[in-house]
Amino acid sequence: MFAAHYQLDNLTIIIDHNHLQADGPIEEVMDTSPLLEKLKAFGFDAEQVDGHSVTELYDALSGLVAGKPKAVVAETVKGKGVSFIENKAKWHHGSLNESRFKRAMKELGEEIGNG
Numbered sequence: 001m002f003a004a005h006y007q008l009d010n011l012t013i014i015i016d017h018n019h020l021q022a023d024g025p026i027e028e029v030m031d032t033s034p035l036l037e038k039l040k041a042f043g044f045d046a047e048q049v050d051g052h053s054v055t056e057l058y059d060a061l062s063g064l065v066a067g068k069p070k071a072v073v074a075e076t077v078k079g080k081g082v083s084f085i086e087n088k089a090k091w092h093h094g095s096l097n098e099s100r101f102k103r104a105m106k107e108l109g110e111e112i113g114n115g
Contacts, residue, residue: 004043
């Protein structure tokens with residue numbers, strides 16, 4: 001509300017909206033719905049995009065409105081592309097050991113160099 005009241009059009013926030021938090025799905029732990037509508041109600045120029053699409057993120061961040069703060073709700077999948085991490089809340093604060101790191105990189109199609 002502060003940002004909109006003072007027309008902070010130099011303020012942009014990006015919310016990684018992967019529907020999970022440390023204790024589980026946000027719908028069960030602390031539902032934030034309807035997030036986009038709440039941001040708009042607080043005076044933000046807000047839009048929702050596919051957070052895995054660089055093009056959609058770029059377009060959203062390029063379209064600023066004079067006199068309004070910007071909010072981008074980036075819909076994402078936690079750990080996308082890594083089978084043992086994808087959509088698992090426990091990885092909110094997890095870390096990879098060397099073997100899991102190598103497995104994750106292989107699943108993502110990345111080459112791991114020696115050194």
